[in-house]
Amino acid sequence: xxxxxxxxxxxxxxxxxxxxxxxxxxxxxxxxxxxxxxxxxxxxxxxxxxxxxxxxxxxxxxxxxxxxxxxxxxxxxxxxxxxxxxxxxxxxxxxxxxxxxxxxxxxxxxxxxxxxxxxxxxxxxxxxxxxxxxxxxxxxxxxxxxxxxxxxxxxxxxxxxxxxxxxxxxxxxxxxxxxxxxxxxxxxxxxxxxxxxxxxxxxxxxxxxxxxxxxxxxxxxxxxxxxxxxxxxxxxxxxxxxxxxxxxxx
Amino acid sequence: xxxxxxxxxxxxxxxxxxxxxxxxxxxxxxxxxxxxxxxxxxxxxxxxxxxxxxxxxxxxxxxxxxxxxxxxxxxxxxxxxxxxxxxxxxxxxxxxxxxxxxxxxxxxxxxxxxxxxxxxxxxxxxxxxxxxxxxxxxxxxxxxxxxxxxxxxxxxxxxxxxxxxxxxxxxxxxxxxxxxxxxxxxxxxxxxxxxxxxxxxxxxxxxxxxxxxxxxxxxxxxxxxxxxxxxxxxxxxxxxxxxxxxxx
Numbered sequence: 001x002x003x004x005x006x007x008x009x010x011x012x013x014x015x016x017x018x019x020x021x022x023x024x025x026x027x028x029x030x031x032x033x034x035x036x037x038x039x040x041x042x043x044x045x046x047x048x049x050x051x052x053x054x055x056x057x058x059x060x061x062x063x064x065x066x067x068x069x070x071x072x073x074x075x076x077x078x079x080x081x082x083x084x085x086x087x088x089x090x091x092x093x094x095x096x097x098x099x100x101x102x103x104x105x106x107x108x109x110x111x112x113x114x115x116x117x118x119x120x121x122x123x124x125x126x127x128x129x130x131x132x133x134x135x136x137x138x139x140x141x142x143x144x145x146x147x148x149x150x151x152x153x154x155x156x157x158x159x160x161x162x163x164x165x166x167x168x169x170x171x172x173x174x175x176x177x178x179x180x181x182x183x184x185x186x187x188x189x190x191x192x193x194x195x196x197x198x199x200x201x202x203x204x205x206x207x208x209x210x211x212x213x214x215x216x217x218x219x220x221x222x223x224x225x226x227x228x229x230x231x232x233x234x235x236x237x238x239x240x241x242x243x244x245x246x247x248x249x250x
Numbered sequence: 251x252x253x254x255x256x257x258x259x260x261x262x263x264x265x266x267x268x269x270x271x272x273x274x275x276x277x278x279x280x281x282x283x284x285x286x287x288x289x290x291x292x293x294x295x296x297x298x299x300x301x302x303x304x305x306x307x308x309x310x311x312x313x314x315x316x317x318x319x320x321x322x323x324x325x326x327x328x329x330x331x332x333x334x335x336x337x338x339x340x341x342x343x344x345x346x347x348x349x350x351x352x353x354x355x356x357x358x359x360x361x362x363x364x365x366x367x368x369x370x371x372x373x374x375x376x377x378x379x380x381x382x383x384x385x386x387x388x389x390x391x392x393x394x395x396x397x398x399x400x401x402x403x404x405x406x407x408x409x410x411x412x413x414x415x416x417x418x419x420x421x422x423x424x425x426x427x428x429x430x431x432x433x434x435x436x437x438x439x440x441x442x443x444x445x446x447x448x449x450x451x452x453x454x455x456x457x458x459x460x461x462x463x464x465x466x467x468x469x470x471x472x473x474x475x476x477x478x479x480x481x482x483x484x485x486x487x488x489x490x491x492x493x494x495x496x497x498x
Contacts, residue, residue, distance in 0.1 A: 005337060005341075008334060008338055009338075009341075063484075066484070066486070084341070085341075088337055088341045091337070091486070092333065092337045095308075095310065095311070095333050095337075096330060096333050096334075098305070
């Protein structure tokens, strides 16, 4: 009994593709950045298939357990399955071993799923480039961390922010600018300030990326925004986002 | 066979005798185990056990808990089997499809019965109870599962698992009679601990009165409590309960 849930399954949960597939795209915008209280992780709601908007109500920020989250960018079928696999893996380990999985093990569990997905990634089908946010609860001094991955499974810790998806280029530029010259920089923002920033970032991404959308406060369309602290995960609900937007978090 | 050439299991009367001996052996082995409790309350399902630091109550799945007495290694085997079955079902279908009725009927009771009847392998020496949290106390499910796979569903909202079935029922009846609908978790836990002490001391329940001040600890023992919390947001409802922080 080693607490490995995947060992209980008869085969790999990720699809093994052998046929040629179309060019890889990660049509979305998800990002995470540190704020004063913890880590903000946010994403738009649009899912696309080529030039077609598939849905404007897609949840891309998924709770994996009480203290870890995943933002998905890439092929939804594979990404959702990875998130579901991790949710069960973390809870199975915690319950069977009577202790939570360490942060490093969680980070590597996602890395392993990405590596197992290598055949689909290399063929351009099933590419996933997620962002992970978590916290090492066994260390009383540890704060939340952000990790981003390449589609082959390499993980990198983000000191200040990370972004993924086709709309993340413009967002990363803005976040870099704010970290250097912002007053306050995102790392010193309160949660309401960071919420307003997250909405603005998604609107900026949507301006330049057709695959990012579904966020427009004037039409009462808001993003998924969550905050991770040592107390757990807090979802900034639509009402709260609207309040922050109206008050511009002054 | 009549001439003694067959194996023991081919002779029905010897097989019955072996099963009887096995039952006696298991009962003797778990005699020293102390009782565990499950109470369905408006706040959720209270699980309670008392021991020497060895865990007796456990989380199985989002809305499911388990409490047992017996050999620690066997408790662990049953716990692992329940957790594995629940997580595979929850992963392949959904968490809503993980129900106690299916877990007991298809995964656990069969395993326990097989283990009990395989007379040439060691038996699983576990007396246990399982709980499933519903939306309301009326929808909660409590099941008493015996070492031989036999099980019964308890509808009164009070379930005790002990090594002696007569005393077990007396303790459960006393708690049912004494616990009032408006009583909080502290009072519910206190009655469990009072009943536990009476069971361990082998005292009758006929003259036993509810303590005036809630009893929330037992000298020299570690009291372990958990709540399948009805109001806890999110999918996981199990949480460890610190009895000292409970308000009356």
